[in-house]
Amino acid sequence: MTPSISEQERQRSRNQQVTDCTGPEGSADCSLSVGYPPNSTTAVVIPTYRRPEMLQALLLSLRDGQRIPDEVIVVDNDPLNSASPQPIKGLHVRVIHAGLGMSVAGARNVGWKASTSDITVFIDDDNVVEPPAIAELAQSFNAGDVGLAGPIIYAGDRGTVWCGGITRSPWTGFTKCLLGGASELPSKLTWRTEDMPDAFAIPRDVLDAVDGFDEQRFPIHYEEADIGARIRALGLRTIVVRDARIRHYGWVGQSAGSAMVRATKSHGEGRTRQMALSRIRFHARHGHGLQRVTAVGIFIPLWVLVTSVTCLPARAPLMTRLTTIRAIWTGTIAGYTELLVGASVRDV
Numbered sequence: 001m002t003p004s005i006s007e008q009e010r011q012r013s014r015n016q017q018v019t020d021c022t023g024p025e026g027s028a029d030c031s032l033s034v035g036y037p038p039n040s041t042t043a044v045v046i047p048t049y050r051r052p053e054m055l056q057a058l059l060l061s062l063r064d065g066q067r068i069p070d071e072v073i074v075v076d077n078d079p080l081n082s083a084s085p086q087p088i089k090g091l092h093v094r095v096i097h098a099g100l101g102m103s104v105a106g107a108r109n110v111g112w113k114a115s116t117s118d119i120t121v122f123i124d125d126d127n128v129v130e131p132p133a134i135a136e137l138a139q140s141f142n143a144g145d146v147g148l149a150g151p152i153i154y155a156g157d158r159g160t161v162w163c164g165g166i167t168r169s170p171w172t173g174f175t176k177c178l179l180g181g182a183s184e185l186p187s188k189l190t191w192r193t194e195d196m197p198d199a200f201a202i203p204r205d206v207l208d209a210v211d212g213f214d215e216q217r218f219p220i221h222y223e224e225a226d227i228g229a230r231i232r233a234l235g236l237r238t239i240v241v242r243d244a245r246i247r248h249y250g251w252v253g254q255s256a257g258s259a260m261v262r263a264t265k266s267h268g269e270g271r272t273r274q275m276a277l278s279r280i281r282f283h284a285r286h287g288h289g290l291q292r293v294t295a296v297g298i299f300i301p302l303w304v305l306v307t308s309v310t311c312l313p314a315r316a317p318l319m320t321r322l323t324t325i326r327a328i329w330t331g332t333i334a335g336y337t338e339l340l341v342g343a344s345v346r347d348v
Contacts, residue, residue, distance in 0.1 A: 032234040034205045035144030040118035042138050042201075043071035045111030047104050048083050048125040054249060055085055061128040063091040067135035071115050075107040102271050105213035105223040112207050121201040126250035127153070129199075136244035137201040140190065147206045147236030148228055150196030151244035152185065155252040159183055162252045165193030165240040168225065170291040172299040173283055178240070180254075190239045195228030199246050202231070209234060217285075220271060222278040229286045256303070257310025257324075264324040265316055272324050276304070276331030277338075284339055296339070304332050 044062060048055050055074065062069060072093045076083035079099040087093075096114060100106040104124075112120045119138050123129065133151055140149040155162040164179030178193070179185070210230045218226050228238045251262055264272045283295040308325045316324075 032147075032206070032209055032236060034141075034203055036118055036138075036141045036203060038139070038142070040138060040141070041070040041116070042067070042119045042121060042134060043073060043112070043115035043117035044069040044121045044123060044134070045108060045115065046072070046074045046123055046125055047077055047107035047111070048074055049077045049102075050082055051125050052083070052085070055083065055125045057128050057249075058123065058125055059085055059088055059091060059093060061130075062134070063088050064131060065129060065134050066131045067138065069117075069121070069134060071117050073111045073114055075111045077101060077103065077107045102267055102274070103215055103219035105215035105219050108223075109212045109215055112202075112204070112212060115204075117204065119201055119203050120207065122199065123246070124198045124250070127198055127246045127248050130245040130247070133244045133246055136241050140201070140239065140241050140244075141203050145235075145237055146239055147231035147234060148195070148200055148202050148238040149190075149244070150193060150200040150238075150240050151246050152179070152240065152242060153196075153198060154245060154247045156247055156249050161185075162248050163197055165191060166195050166197070166225075168194045169295075170283075170287060171294050173279065173295045173303065174299075185242055189242050191242075193228075193238055193240045195224040195238060196240070197224060198248055198250075200224070202227075206231060206234070206236065217281050218278050219274060220278070221275040222282040225282055226285070255310055255314070256307045257312070258314045260307060260328060261311050261314040261316045261321055261324045264327060265320050269323050269327040272327035273331035273334070276328045277335045279303070280332065280335030280339070284335075300332070304328060 046055065046058060062072060068091065072091060074083055074085060074093060074095045076095060076097045077100045079101060081097040081099065083095055085093055096110055098107055098110045108122050119141060121134060121137055137149050137151060140146050152161060153163040154160065161179040161182045163177035166175060167178060168175045210227060213223050213227055231238055253259060260272050260275065263275060280296065280300060283292060283300065287295050308328055311321050311324050314321055
């Protein structure tokens with residue numbers, strides 16, 4: 001099918017240079033530069049699972065933004081096809097019933113592959129966007145060296161930051177949200193991040209270059225970290241945009257044990273198992289040399305022990321807490337088994 005005149009013009013206006021992107025699995029021996037003009041088109045992809053009120057609030061916030069997306073694609077992961085948002089005047093919404101369960105990575109892949117826009121903004125359904133957010137994220141790709149841009153994420157209506165970027169130690173695997181609890185933001189307009197939870201934008205050319213999310217190894221948890229690492233392997237930056245802001249109405253706690261218990265309570269033992277498995281897979285894939293040895297061989301086992309202990313005081317029935325601990329250990333055993341035999345353990 002021949003692209004329309006406007007699509008051809010956008011393609012010609014992109015400043016794209018790609019060298020041979022070949023290399024070992026999990027890495028890319030290449031460089032990519034792609035810049036987008038101000039008139040680039042934008043799609044918003046929203047994975048959702050049985051949260052109709054939150055989904056509707058997010059859609060309304062998109063309609064009220066300074067830049068209304070050219071496409072809004074809701075990917076319903078409920079096998080029962082429950083997503084049916086109310087029509088919103090001025091906002092065209094397409095719903096795709098994927099029915100992939102807890103595979104957020106799979107839902108995101110379905111969404112961006114169904115779009116035709118230059119830039120895709122991925123937003124989870126338990127967020128709302130501030131009016132400038134979409135425009136600010138899209139504008140960040142004008143320079144040509146940015147492969148992923150995330151917003152400042154506030155903790156609901158508290159007026160404090162939940163996550164202003166991610167730092168992750170390659171030696172220990174310790175992950176931290178930048179600016180957590182802050183009420184004032186830095187003066188600089190952008191800064192580096194490893195990846196972003198919940199909301200971030202990626203150009204279409206970059207998604208094509210990395211073949212999207214790895215939904216087989218990282219269906220949920222670390223899927224954002226994995227794609228962020230692969231984008232940086234292209235020679236592109238992953239950044240936070242200060243003036244793009246959203247509000248997150250999901251869980252904003254800090255305790256690893258509480259997070260795991262909550263995952264079991266909300267989505268079952270399988271999700272918690274996958275969270276432990278994904279942690280090992282990420283550091284095995286993206287770690288190098290001694291860093292990989294210390295993260296996988298020392299600090300992940302320590303994380304398993306500490307997280308198991310911190311599950312015990314979590315607010316949940318005793319059986320849920322014990323089930324969570326079991327899931328952490330079975331996911332961890334599956335991850336180390338995978339490393340030893342050199343084959344992928346079946347994902348949950």
